Amino acid sequence: MLSYHFDWSIILSGTYFDWLVSGLKVTLWLSASGILLSFLLGLCVAVMRMSHIAPVRWVAQLFLEVTRNTPLLVQIFFWYFGSYKLLPTDLNDWLNNHNFEFVAALAALTIYTSAFIAEDIRSGVLSIPKEQLEAARSAGFSYLRSMQYIILPQAVRITIPPLVNQFLNLAKNSSLAMTIGVMELTYQARQVESYTFKGFEAFTAATVVYLALSVVITFLVDQYNNRVLKLHKAS
Amino acid sequence: MDFQVIADNFTYFMIGSWPKGDLGGVALTIYLAVTSCLLSFIFGLLLGLLSVSRHRFISLPTMLVINLVRGVPLLMVIFWMYFLLPAFFGHGFPEIRTVIIALTCFTAAYMSQIVRAGVEGIPRGQLEAGTSTGLKHWQVMLYIVLPQGLRNMIPSFVNQFVSLIKDTSLAFIVGVSELTHVATQVNNRTMAYPTEIFLFIALVYFLLCYSFTSLSRWLEKRLSWRKSV
Numbered sequence A: 001m002l003s004y005h006f007d008w009s010i011i012l013s014g015t016y017f018d019w020l021v022s023g024l025k026v027t028l029w030l031s032a033s034g035i036l037l038s039f040l041l042g043l044c045v046a047v048m049r050m051s052h053i054a055p056v057r058w059v060a061q062l063f064l065e066v067t068r069n070t071p072l073l074v075q076i077f078f079w080y081f082g083s084y085k086l087l088p089t090d091l092n093d094w095l096n097n098h099n100f101e102f103v104a105a106l107a108a109l110t111i112y113t114s115a116f117i118a119e120d121i122r123s124g125v126l127s128i129p130k131e132q133l134e135a136a137r138s139a140g141f142s143y144l145r146s147m148q149y150i151i152l153p154q155a156v157r158i159t160i161p162p163l164v165n166q167f168l169n170l171a172k173n174s175s176l177a178m179t180i181g182v183m184e185l186t187y188q189a190r191q192v193e194s195y196t197f198k199g200f201e202a203f204t205a206a207t208v209v210y211l212a213l214s215v216v217i218t219f220l221v222d223q224y225n226n227r228v229l230k231l232h233k234a235s
Numbered sequence B: 001m002d003f004q005v006i007a008d009n010f011t012y013f014m015i016g017s018w019p020k021g022d023l024g025g026v027a028l029t030i031y032l033a034v035t036s037c038l039l040s041f042i043f044g045l046l047l048g049l050l051s052v053s054r055h056r057f058i059s060l061p062t063m064l065v066i067n068l069v070r071g072v073p074l075l076m077v078i079f080w081m082y083f084l085l086p087a088f089f090g091h092g093f094p095e096i097r098t099v100i101i102a103l104t105c106f107t108a109a110y111m112s113q114i115v116r117a118g119v120e121g122i123p124r125g126q127l128e129a130g131t132s133t134g135l136k137h138w139q140v141m142l143y144i145v146l147p148q149g150l151r152n153m154i155p156s157f158v159n160q161f162v163s164l165i166k167d168t169s170l171a172f173i174v175g176v177s178e179l180t181h182v183a184t185q186v187n188n189r190t191m192a193y194p195t196e197i198f199l200f201i202a203l204v205y206f207l208l209c210y211s212f213t214s215l216s217r218w219l220e221k222r223l224s225w226r227k228s229v
Helices: A014-049 A054-068 A072-085 A089-096 A100-126 A130-138 A143-180 A185-196 A199-234 B004-008 B010-015 B025-051 B056-070 B074-089 B095-120 B124-132 B137-174 B179-190 B194-228
Strands: none
Touching: A014 A054, A014 A100, A014 A143, A014 A185, A014 A199, A054 A100, A054 B194, A072 A100, A072 A143, A072 B137, A072 B179, A072 B194, A089 A100, A100 A143, A130 A143, A143 A185, A143 A199, A143 B074, A143 B137, A185 A199, A185 B074, A199 B056, A199 B074, B004 B010, B004 B194, B010 B025, B010 B179, B010 B194, B025 B056, B025 B095, B025 B137, B025 B179, B025 B194, B056 B095, B074 B095, B074 B137, B095 B137, B124 B137, B137 B179, B137 B194, B179 B194
């Protein structure tokens, strides 16, 4: 350790800097699309989980148990290595020509995170008084419409802090995409390390970026908590 | 789908090449999870108590360290350890130990938050009552707050253990032959059965994790029932 020479210049400019920046871009793309998709899927699963039709509820429950109780890495490997036997040939061909690594990682991240999001939304919905749903139903809204217009807008507002936490988890978990060759931030940091043997600098750069993401997002949520939720309580 | 490949390699999936070679597969997964769980419980408890300290010069640095670890992906922690430990302890630092240390550092940060929430969940009146009977602050913590707090924390600890079982799959990245690594080996060797292999190990992980998830739910019901009586 004493003989180690720090050389920060290599990761602050030039090729290796470009690698890290391109890795960051992939991480941000993967995270942003994952966040959007997992939120939508989570919303659907949450609504299904609370449905009054038993088989719909069972399907949602099975989905939740399976995705929450298997490792994300195994899900990534399953979609990347194992999904071709379950998908139609045309789709496989198309996927192989369109950055299949990215799609497989995105699918796994979306499905994995949506399960946690669904549970957060569900507990948000459960905190809305039952009378609201009854009132909406008696005003003539169907179950789905009363969810859409009355319950979910309120529930999602309460759920935003835990949701953002899940989004942060997703961004951190996106590092697992490197295992199937998606060239995101961690992948590139590893790459810089193996080309230059400057692992300390490369991992520091990646760590700082992840921390910056967490700090910025956590700060925004705190601001939201302080302003919106307090206003909500005051009214 | 042809699940013959699972039957052919079943012992390898379960215990690796043990007893002729190293322990691997499910057995190593469980070993990693249990060892890291015990260690991270101890460190998590310590960190949690330090983070609720009344002295700011103790609690603030502790919170900083906890949040540092929580802001970084586990994969990054594993790489750091994989890279730093040999630098400090010389080459040939065993990978299994590297992974256990990384998992412990990572999980201890999350465990400390459970401890923190558990301690803060005990009504302040208890602390004050304890202090006014002449106990010192650490005695109040040790004899009054922790025994009650820890019981409330049990379901969360079990949930954290489930996360830990899932997280051991990342040991794959540094070549520790736990279940996921074994699966990729068998997959590389047989080539033609990825769907079967990954479905099978997903099922194994599911059975492991689901049993503990159910345990945590059962404990939650039971403990809250006792409290209400």
